[in-house]
Amino acid sequence: MPRSIVGWGPQRPIFLEESTVPAYTRRVGPRGAVFIDRDGTLTEEVGYVNHPSRLRLLPRSAEAIRRLNRAGVAAVLATNQAGVARGYFSEEVLAAVNAALVQRLKDEGAYLDGLYVCPHHPTEGAAPFRLDCDCRKPRPGLLRRAASELGLDLLRSTLVGDKPSDLVAARAVGARGVLVLTGYGLGEWEYRRAAFPVAPDHVAGDLLDAVEWVLASGPR
Ligand SMILES: [Mg+2]
Numbered sequence: 300m301p302r303s304i305v306g307w308g309p310q311r312p313i314f315l316e317e318s319t320v321p322a323y324t325r326r327v328g329p330r331g332a333v334f335i336d337r338d339g340t341l342t343e344e345v346g347y348v349n350h351p352s353r354l355r356l357l358p359r360s361a362e363a364i365r366r367l368n369r370a371g372v373a374a375v376l377a378t379n380q381a382g383v384a385r386g387y388f389s390e391e392v393l394a395a396v397n398a399a400l401v402q403r404l405k406d407e408g409a410y411l412d413g414l415y416v417c418p419h420h421p422t423e424g425a426a427p428f429r430l431d432c433d434c435r436k437p438r439p440g441l442l443r444r445a446a447s448e449l450g451l452d453l454l455r456s457t458l459v460g461d462k463p464s465d466l467v468a469a470r471a472v473g474a475r476g477v478l479v480l481t482g483y484g485l486g487e488w489e490y491r492r493a494a495f496p497v498a499p500d501h502v503a504g505d506l507l508d509a510v511e512w513v514l515a516s517g518p519r
């Protein structure tokens with residue numbers, strides 16, 4: 300199962316499975332979401348982020364999230380973190396990195412509605428994270444779980460990411476897929492697009508451009 304981490308403020312993130320408090324209080328019925336890949340989309344692609352100090356928000360990311368917050372569109376992180384399965388960093392480090400991310404966004408007045416993480420890898424590492432799970436993108440488990448827990452309408456949602464696997468995950472749940480040219484996006488788009496299994500619905504310079512496209516095109 301994917302593990303959802305919700306972090307509000309400086310306190311340790313809450314793992315939903317261990318928590319009895321509602322993780323989410325702004326729910327107002329099924330609504331569209333923008334799912335956001337982490338590395339290369341919201342933050343700089345720097346390889347494995349095994350310490351909060353390695354996390355760098357991309358320059359216009361906070362503004363992008365603020366726009367979604369203002370528009371009442373859920374902003375939901377959906378990220379593969381196979382570094383856990385590979386043993387490169389622990390779940391605790393992953394939680395600390397995501398807590399730092401939440402805090403840096405909060406410092407800029409931007410709020411994520413949820414953070415969904417796949418820590419698995421099908422063939423690397425050891426149990427319980429060595430797992431042929433349903434949540435590692437391009438599979439749709441993270442998006443489905445977020446939709447169920449947060450009351451989101453996937454058909455009115457968009458996933459923004461820097462890899463073809465993000466576009467495949469979006470298509471699998473009937474959401475739109477936007478490729479950003481940050482992270483791996485530019486190289487993927489320039490040199491590998493002929494091999495994309497799913498074409499993007501839109502190509503955007505960065506996350507803010509992607510969000511502007513989503514808001515301008517309206518809920519479907
Ligand atoms: Mg990425």
Ligand SMILES: [Zn+2]
Nearest residue numbers: 417419432434
């Ligand atoms: Zn998984």
